[in-house]
Amino acid sequence: MTHTASLTSTWQSPSNLAIVKYWGKKNIQEPVNPSVSFSLSQAFTRTSVNLTPKEGGGFSFKLDQQPVPKFENKIETFFKAARPRLPIIENYYFDIESTNTFPHSTGIASSASAMSALAFCLADLQQQVDGKKDLDITEVSSLARIGSGSASRSVYGSWSLWGRMSELPESSDIYAIPVPADIAPVFRNLHDDILIVSSQDKPVSSTQGHKLMDNHPYREGRISQARQNTLTLLKHLSSGSFEGFAEIAESEALSLHGLMMSSTPPYTLLLPNTLSIIEKIKDFRNRKDIPVTFTMDAGPNIHLLYPDEFSKEIAEWEEKEIKPFCANGRIIRDQVGRGPKKGIATKN
Numbered sequence: 001m002t003h004t005a006s007l008t009s010t011w012q013s014p015s016n017l018a019i020v021k022y023w024g025k026k027n028i029q030e031p032v033n034p035s036v037s038f039s040l041s042q043a044f045t046r047t048s049v050n051l052t053p054k055e056g057g058g059f060s061f062k063l064d065q066q067p068v069p070k071f072e073n074k075i076e077t078f079f080k081a082a083r084p085r086l087p088i089i090e091n092y093y094f095d096i097e098s099t100n101t102f103p104h105s106t107g108i109a110s111s112a113s114a115m116s117a118l119a120f121c122l123a124d125l126q127q128q129v130d131g132k133k134d135l136d137i138t139e140v141s142s143l144a145r146i147g148s149g150s151a152s153r154s155v156y157g158s159w160s161l162w163g164r165m166s167e168l169p170e171s172s173d174i175y176a177i178p179v180p181a182d183i184a185p186v187f188r189n190l191h192d193d194i195l196i197v198s199s200q201d202k203p204v205s206s207t208q209g210h211k212l213m214d215n216h217p218y219r220e221g222r223i224s225q226a227r228q229n230t231l232t233l234l235k236h237l238s239s240g241s242f243e244g245f246a247e248i249a250e251s252e253a254l255s256l257h258g259l260m261m262s263s264t265p266p267y268t269l270l271l272p273n274t275l276s277i278i279e280k281i282k283d284f285r286n287r288k289d290i291p292v293t294f295t296m297d298a299g300p301n302i303h304l305l306y307p308d309e310f311s312k313e314i315a316e317w318e319e320k321e322i323k324p325f326c327a328n329g330r331i332i333r334d335q336v337g338r339g340p341k342k343g344i345a346t347k348n
Contacts, residue, residue, distance in 0.1 A: 007051040009124040013117035013340040015043040015102065015110065016153045017192060017303055019249050019295060020229045021256045022162065023222065024213030028081060029149045030173040032213070033226035034163025036233050037153045040192060041337030043102045045113035049121040050095040051088065051129075059094035071114075078115065078147040085143065088126050096121075102194070102332055111206070115147030116140075116154035120340055141175035149210075152176040157339025159183055159237060167231060184240030186307050187336070193304040193314070194332040195322060197273045204260075204267050206298045212263040222259060226252075242307065246293035249305060253295040260298075271300040273325040278302070280321055288313070308335070 022035035059079065061072050075096070083089045096118065100110055123140045127133065137155055144151035145162075153160040153176040161168070162176035170177055213219055229248050236244040261268050278294065281304065285292050290313060292306040304322075306314055323329040 007125055007128050008048065009051075009121040009128070009342075010046070010048040011117045011120035011124070011340055011342055012044050012046045013113050013120060013154050014039040014041065014157075014337050015045075015113040016040065016150065016160070017295065018150065018153070018297065019245075019252060020226055020233055021252050021297075022149055023210065023256055023259060023298075024216070024219065025149060025210050029145050029147075031149060031163045032219070033223045034161060034165050034171065034230045035150075035153070035226070036159065036161050036179065036230055037150070038159045038187075038190065039154060039157050039337045039339055040334045042334045043113065043194065043332060044337075045098055045100050045110070045117045047096065047098040047114070047117035047121055049097075049118070049125060051092045051125050052095075053091060054093035055091060057089050057092060057094070059096055061096045061098075063098050063100070065097070074111075074147070075118070078118070081146045082122070082143060086122055086126050088122070088129055092125075092129075111148035112150040112154045115151035116144040116340065119144035119147060119151065120155070120342070124342070138175045138177075145175060155340060157337055158188065159336075161230070161234075163230075165227065165230065179234065179237065181234045181238045183237050186240050186242060187237050187245070189308045190336050191304075191306050191308060191311060191314075192334045192336075193306075193318065194334060195277055195302040195304060195318075195325075196327050196330040196332065197271050197277070197300040197302065197325065198327055199330075202269055202299055204269065209260060209263070209298055213259065216259065216263060218259065218262060222255070225255065242291040242293075246291070246305075249293050249295045256298065257296065269299050274300045274302060277322060277325050280325075284317055284321070288317075290314070 016037040016039045018035045018037040020036040022031050024032040026032055061075055079089050119140050123135055123143060141152045141155045144155055152162050156178050159179035160176045161171060161179050164173045165171050168180055170180060233248050257270055281294050290310050295303050
């Protein structure tokens, strides 16, 4: 059935921060290892899609009201892969408008929020055309995965897991699931201060980085490490052990960047100020005996993680010692979020 009138869908979807990292893929955007993340509250993408009938389909895309050719290419690839699951792609033209609350292409998983927001819009529009109501969240997760692997985890609030593990029969490589464990209070309200060392585009994209894992000398060891860290992390999330959580968060972050530096060809996304901030975090933790840790995605920026009750002391420390190492003193203060929202209009 094709509607003659235009249809619209608008969704806001969060970025998510992986503690156990997804690095390396197989088949069509399936992970070689499991990953565990939490959705953010303030770092998100708002996307509006307007649908009008047009034989053969097509789309236009704007980010903050400007065309972005490299993102158009990603959306074209996404549409081709999603076409068998979304008949509307053949019969409608898509006007897509997005805006982010954070800088893209800097290792803050902008592709996760962008592709999950787009997946929600497309699934919603397909249901409008089909005359159906309730979205299947696992289907949206699977659809988002086609556009960006980490986007599969952004369809949930709080904590999620993506990647098949024999120990967790509900897990899957095709879609993410909510973490199958009770989450201790300390991790339900965890703070994430994103320390922006640089907002410049990365010299090596995550897509390129994933490909370099295909023949990586440490590939099998990494897969084993991630599986064990996933099982251990789930225990810490349930028990509330911040010390155990911090050990995994930091090990995973540094392992991720170690994999980049030991790829062929080798590369690094770390900057001098990244390393300076890491040393300051460790010094502050030792001096003040305050539970604070860090992680990084595939970029130079640092995610500072800590319990809600220490917000005041950490904010004062950041102001004095951390801001000078951030680009323009920029810190995005965030925390565990509640997940996507429907119907929030894109700002013009």
